Amino acid sequence: MSTIEIKDKLLSKNDQNALANRNLFDRHGVWCVNLISAPGSGKTSLIESTADHLSGRLNLGVLVGDLETENDANRIAAHGVPVRQIITGGACHLNARTVGDFLVHFDLERLDALIIENVGNLVCPASYYLGEHDRVSLISTPEGDDKPLKYPAMFRNASVLLINKIDLVPYVNCSVDTMVRNAMTVNPKLKIFKMSCTTNEGIPEWCGWLEEQLKK
């Protein structure tokens, strides 16, 4: 019983910090996306393609979470967007407090949108609201079409599902139709985009959706 109470307290503290982040975003007119996926699904590649496509159209910022290394931040910085890296030092997810601490490194008044690249993990990040306007789950075809049923929390609380690496479908054991059906079983409200960061298929549609959100 005491364990449950402590957990509730921790979660609500995180939610308090998340709401503070959200207020900050809204005050500065920044649309925030929390991008979540397993390791290697293509989060960094997606952000690189997104930065290229939106260059000159809107001002994007990126906050990257990783257990170790600044590799992802270096890759993204090469595309001309402001980027900061959080090294979690072993923690399996980002929390709202840490995100809040790093927001001071951005000139929010100059940003239109901020993408937070969460730690590569299809389990733990689902439990931590960071203050985002939209949670975007990314999954790649080599991971298999059963994943939405096996990791439902990651899809239940997302507004968008990006199905990446569709160029690999001929070579892997994955039906995109089944993946879509499984995802919709978990969350019928999901907006779904099929894409490939290699061929650029689906990138304009995803970026178009992001631009639409900024008008809200």
Added chain:
Amino acid sequence: MSTIEIKDKLLSKNDQNALANRNLFDRHGVWCVNLISAPGSGKTSLIESTADHLSGRLNLGVLVGDLETENDANRIAAHGVPVRQIITGGACHLNARTVGDFLVHFDLERLDALIIENVGNLVCPASYYLGEHDRVSLISTPEGDDKPLKYPAMFRNASVLLINKIDLVPYVNCSVDTMVRNAMTVNPKLKIFKMSCTTNEGIPEWCGWLEEQLKK
């Protein structure tokens, strides 16, 4: 300070349970492997190929951990090995206590080896010893060659690294040589097998290694 103390207590309780599991394995002559990977790297496919290859050569049992669904257990059971599924109901890793609770469902005296398929997660399972003789990390080429540097804990404490889906190398942005070099940087003692559950390449070598362990 109190947080650190509580964490230490929890970890050592898990280790106590893990040692109890290990004693049970040793008493019955069962070699236990803790198989860890990201979601969709191919843990279940690997176990299916392993069960087929070792059929008639040794008696294998499988304990599967998943957040939801019994899909994996059903796939593995079709290969004629005893299998039990732990539904973690959201927990991001297996712990030694839960594994111990499920061992009563196996006739350990008839088993030579037990593979524990952990929850698909490249972060949290690294912190929980289950009583295994060997920790085996599995990574697939579509995940990218940088993953050992970004998720080092999962490679640091493993004795074996299986690089899966090498048949996809022509289609993905991954150098197997770089992946091997990055893994060896984290853990120079790793025994590495390159494999594909689709073409069966590397499966005999991996199974040969497993059979060697049983003679120890």
